Amino acid sequence: MQEFSYRIHLIGHPGVGKTVFSLAAYTRAREVLRTLGRNSLGLSCADPQTKEFVDASTYLMRHSGCYPASTMRPDSLCFQLYNLHSNASFWAEKTIHLCNFTFQDLPIAQGDPMLSAAGSCIFVDAPALLNKPTYQNRFFTILHTIQLFTDLLQESKHSFAIVLTKCDLLELTSECRRALRNALSPLTSMLERSNQPHRTFYSSLALGAVPNTESHFLLIGDSASALLWLFDQIHPLNRPPLKVNIPALLGAL
Ligand SMILES: Nc1nc2c(ncn2[C@@H]2O[C@H](COP(=O)(O)OP(=O)(O)O)[C@@H](O)[C@H]2O)c(=O)[nH]1
Ligand SMILES: [Mg+2]
Numbered sequence: 001m002q003e004f005s006y007r008i009h010l011i012g013h014p015g016v017g018k019t020v021f022s023l024a025a026y027t028r029a030r031e032v033l034r035t036l037g038r039n040s041l042g043l044s045c046a047d048p049q050t051k052e053f054v055d056a057s058t059y060l061m062r063h064s065g066c067y068p069a070s071t072m073r074p075d076s077l078c079f080q081l082y083n084l085h086s087n088a089s090f091w092a093e094k095t096i097h098l099c100n101f102t103f104q105d106l107p108i109a110q111g112d113p114m115l116s117a118a119g120s121c122i123f124v125d126a127p128a129l130l131n132k133p134t135y136q137n138r139f140f141t142i143l144h145t146i147q148l149f150t151d152l153l154q155e156s157k158h159s160f161a162i163v164l165t166k167c168d169l170l171e172l173t174s175e176c177r178r179a180l181r182n183a184l185s186p187l188t189s190m191l192e193r194s195n196q197p198h199r200t201f202y203s204s205l206a207l208g209a210v211p212n213t214e215s216h217f218l219l220i221g222d223s224a225s226a227l228l229w230l231f232d233q234i235h236p237l238n239r240p241p242l243k244v245n246i247p248a249l250l251g252a253l
Contacts, residue, residue, distance in 0.1 A: 004099040006234050007116055009106040011145060012123025013138050017165035017203065019073050021123065021223065022103055023057055024205050026079055028224035029231075032249060041237065041244050046080040046100050053077065065207055065216035076104040081231065083242060098242075099235050106145075118234045119159040121226065122146065122187070126164040126202070129183050130176075143186055150194035159233035160191055160198040161226040168204035168219070177202075197233055201226035225250050 010018045030043045045051035057068035083096040106120070122142065128135035146160075162184065170176055181188075184200065191198040203226070206219045231237065232246040 004235060005102065006099060006118040007102050007104060008230065008234075009117045009120040010103055010123065011106050011120055011142065012165075013125075013141075014070070016123040016125050017163075017205070018105060018121070018123050019070060020067055020205050020218075021121075021163055021165060021203055021226075022077055023054060023068070024203075024218055024220040024223045025227040026054065026077075027058070027218075028220045028222070029227045032224045032228065033244075036244065036249070040084050041098075041242065042082045042084050042095065044080055044082070046078040046102075049074040050077045050079065061207060061218050062215055065209060067207065076102050078102045081235070081237075101231065101234075117158070119161070119230050120149075121161045121163050121230065123163050123165055124184065124187075126167045126180055127169045128166075129164070130170065130179055139183075139187075143190065146187065146190060150190065150196060153194070153196065158196055159230055160196055161230045162187065162198060162200045163203050163226050164200065165203050165205075167202045168206040172202060172204075199226075199229055201229075222250070 010022065012018050026043070026045075033041045033043050045054055053068075053072060053074055057072060060066060060068055060072075078100055080100045081098045083098055103121075104117075106117075124139065124142065125135065129139060149158075164180060164184075180202075181200070188198065188200065203223055204219065204221055205223065207216055208219055209216050228246045228250060237244040237246055
């Protein structure tokens with residue numbers, strides 16, 4: 001299969017949770033794809049900087065119970081999807097590179113968004129959206145950025161995963177989800193009007209302590225959904241020679 005490289009924008013204010021989400025989503029997506037077994041798909045870091053960042057951050061969270069510092073992250077994170085082919089013998093297993101995804105922050109309110117990207121993650125701080133009146137200004141800046149972006153996109157398709165971050169700080173009852181959907185509706189309506197594929201995901205990345213040990217862990221839950229949905233939108237995975245039905249795999253999508 002031909003090789004492809006795609007760029008994905010991470011759109012959101014500093015501190016909204018872009019880096020923590022990218023890390024958790026990658027880790028979880030890798031685990032989910034592994035459950036497919038042999039003759040399937042794999043996900044890994046595509047360059048040494050990304051690998052170093054993922055390893056160092058995971059180590060830091062586990063051993064100190066701290067989220068990675070923003071300064072730790074390289075300018076972009078690059079992941080690759082590959083097809084795992086195992087022949088009769090386990091040792092004859094070989095991998096075929098499918099595509100790369102490079103994640104890069106797009107500064108908010110940048111007048112000229114790069115149109116070279118294939119998809120975007122838009123990050124919104126869920127507790128702030130519901131409970132912090134001053135956050136409305138930030139939300140408007142995001143709306144403005146996306147409006148500029150969709151105006152430029154016109155007929156071309158660009159998939160948007162809307163990631164509501166820090167949902168572990170809320171009690172995610174059905175009422176709360178409804179309130180979040182309402183608060184987000186200016187954004188979702190805008191994407192609907194411009195006919196762009198989009199989906200909303202709830203991200204809860206609490207750090208927990210392992211009882212009676214010095215260790216900690218990141219509760220990564222279903223953070224793979226947004227990432228795998230976006231990958232599948234950009235580079236469909238359920239067509240020959242691949243046969244990976246992402247919605248079925250994730251169940252909850
Ligand atoms: N409780 C909670 N805190 C989060 C979550 N995601 C991010 N944070 C907090 O937000 C801070 C900034 O996150 P980061 O990913 O670096 O934000 P970025 O500047 O958008 O990349 C982290 O250091 C955490 O303190 C989450 O899902 N739950
Ligand atoms: Mg960051």
